[in-house]
Amino acid sequence: MTDMAKYWTKILLQSLIITLIAWGLTYLIKYDVxxxxxxxxxxxxxxxEMSDMYVTVADRQSxxxxxxxxxxxxxxxxxRQKVVECLQTIQAYSPLCIGLDVIFPWETDNDDExxxxxxxxxxxxxxxxxxxxxxxxxxxxxxSFFDSWFMPQDFGSVNLAINNQQExxxxxxxxxxxxxxxxxASMAARxxxxxxxxxxxxxxxxxxxxxxxxxxxxxxxxxxxxxLLSDSxxxxxxxxxxxxxxxxxxxxxxKNDTYLCPLKQTSSGLQIHACSLSTIxxxxxxxxxxxxxxxxxxxxxxxxxxxxxxWAKEKWDDVQNLLxxxxxxxxxxxxxxxxxLMFAYxxxxxxxxxxxxxxxxxxxAFDLTYGTIxxxxxMNNKRVKTK
Numbered sequence: 001m002t003d004m005a006k007y008w009t010k011i012l013l014q015s016l017i018i019t020l021i022a023w024g025l026t027y028l029i030k031y032d033v034x035x036x037x038x039x040x041x042x043x044x045x046x047x048x049e050m051s052d053m054y055v056t057v058a059d060r061q062s063x064x065x066x067x068x069x070x071x072x073x074x075x076x077x078x079x080r081q082k083v084v085e086c087l088q089t090i091q092a093y094s095p096l097c098i099g100l101d102v103i104f105p106w107e108t109d110n111d112d113e114x115x116x117x118x119x120x121x122x123x124x125x126x127x128x129x130x131x132x133x134x135x136x137x138x139x140x141x142x143x144s145f146f147d148s149w150f151m152p153q154d155f156g157s158v159n160l161a162i163n164n165q166q167e168x169x170x171x172x173x174x175x176x177x178x179x180x181x182x183x184x185a186s187m188a189a190r191x192x193x194x195x196x197x198x199x200x201x202x203x204x205x206x207x208x209x210x211x212x213x214x215x216x217x218x219x220x221x222x223x224x225x226x227x228l229l230s231d232s233x234x235x236x237x238x239x240x241x242x243x244x245x246x247x248x249x250x251x252x253x254x255k256n257d258t259y260l261c262p263l264k265q266t267s268s269g270l271q272i273h274a275c276s277l278s279t280i281x282x283x284x285x286x287x288x289x290x291x292x293x294x295x296x297x298x299x300x301x302x303x304x305x306x307x308x309x310x311w312a313k314e315k316w317d318d319v320q321n322l323l324x325x326x327x328x329x330x331x332x333x334x335x336x337x338x339x340x341l342m343f344a345y346x347x348x349x350x351x352x353x354x355x356x357x358x359x360x361x362x363x364x365a366f367d368l369t370y371g372t373i374x375x376x377x378x379m380n381n382k383r384v385k386t387k
Contacts, residue, residue: 011314014369015306019358021365022302026357050351051170051212052262053336054343058216059263061344065217069195069281070274071095071245072222074252075102080114086225086249087117093242097122097194099187101158101250101270107145115146124190125150126158126250129176137179156187160259160269168260169267171210172276174203188276191246196281203280212286212349213272214279215263220271222252248274286343289350298355302362305331309366324363331359 073090075083083102090098100123104114118125127147129138138159142148147155157176161167174189185193193200203211221241227233250270251257258266279285308327313320335352342348 011307011310014310015303018306018310018362018365018369019299019303021368022358022361023299025361025365026298026354029357030354049170050339050353051343051349052168054340054349055216055262057340058344062217064219066219066221067274067278069246070220070277071241071247072220072252072270072274073228073247073249074222074224075249076224076251076253078225080104080108081110082225082229083249084114084117086228088113089228089238090242090247090249091117091120093239094244095122095242095247096244097124097191097246099124099126099156099191099246099248099273101126101187101248101273103128104144104146118146118150122194124156124187125154126187127155127184129157129159129178129184131159132179135179138176139179152182152184155184156190157184158187158269158273160272168262169213169272170262171212172272173210174208186276187273188280191277192280195246199281199283202283206285211279212288213275214282214284214286214347215261215275216344218275218278220274246277284347286347286349289348294351294354297350298358301331301335301355302358305359305362306366309362313370324366328359328363332356335359
């Protein structure tokens with residue numbers, strides 16, 4: 001073996017050891033296998049993911065567009081009668097369909113008008129399903145007093161947070177498997193069927209349990225109940241806003257129906273359903289890298305950085321520490337930059353948390369490796385002198 005071959009074999013072997021140490025440290029921190037909870041913030045908290053940063057950057061860099069397929073009607077603090085009047089006004093302007101994110105738990109003596117509107121055929125009713133942790137399925141539960149009077153296909157599930165309302169909503173479940181073997185579509189999926197059958201079929205054929213919601217650059221025209229019912233509101237204005245549109249009716253300011261989201265501190269369930277629906281109708285779903293791909297690229301890039309650092313130490317030992325930090329900072333920046341570009345322009349979500357951790361911990365692994373090599377050499381030199 002030539003001197004050059006020995007030289008590069010040594011560098012590659014040391015780089016592999018450094019990468020393996022960085023991988024081991026990353027795995028310990030990320031999955032908390034040693035129960036060192038103080039060193040496992042990523043596993044203990046559900047408040048941040050890399051996609052949150054990508055969505056925020058994409059939202060700031062791209063131009064916001066008003067979705068011309070969807071209208072939101074806010075009925076916060078409205079009585080049942082006022083909600084009925086809003087629905088009557090909306091129906092008068094011939095919407096494509098109405099997604100009613102309102103629950104009517106009890107029956108009254110004056111519900112004839114409400115039931116006539118709901119029976120019009122273009123209203124998707126909302127239902128909340130109960131999650132069974134043992135079977136990982138959902139069961140139907142009575143939400144509104146008229147639920148048993150309509151067919152299952154008249155409903156759309158408005159379930160967003162499965163475990164608790166404090167979890168960040170990044171995805172939506174298109175379809176909900178029921179314990180009886182049936183399936184009920186989400187509110188967004190059911191409304192998409194009204195607008196675009198091909199978009200609905202594509203969603204169904206993807207067969208994903210969850211789809212990532214594209215929150216970036218989404219704007220929806222919103223009208224409140226007072227504006228909708230006011231005599232001073234121009235009829236042409238309402239016709240342009242409602243006719244042929246998907247109209248989502250529900251609360252926007254109700255704190256009991258708000259959730260944490262990547263872009264805003266909180267968003268209403270109605271707004272999240274609108275973003276989910278817009279994602280379906282766009283045909284442009286966000287692709288997500290697999291767990292294997294996340295670890296593969298993390299291992300490969302960390303190994304390349306380790307090779308460059310080992311080579312720099314052999315070449316310029318005096319300034320190696322400075323070069324190592326500069327290489328690390330540049331690599332971390334390029335990782336985040338590339339992730340944001342892929343998310344914003346090709347709708348590809350690469351979870352680079354493993355990669356960032358491995359590159360960050362690579363410096364510690366580098367010091368541990370060369371520190372061990374130094375100690376071994378020191379001990380060998382003492383043995384030689386003793387002999």
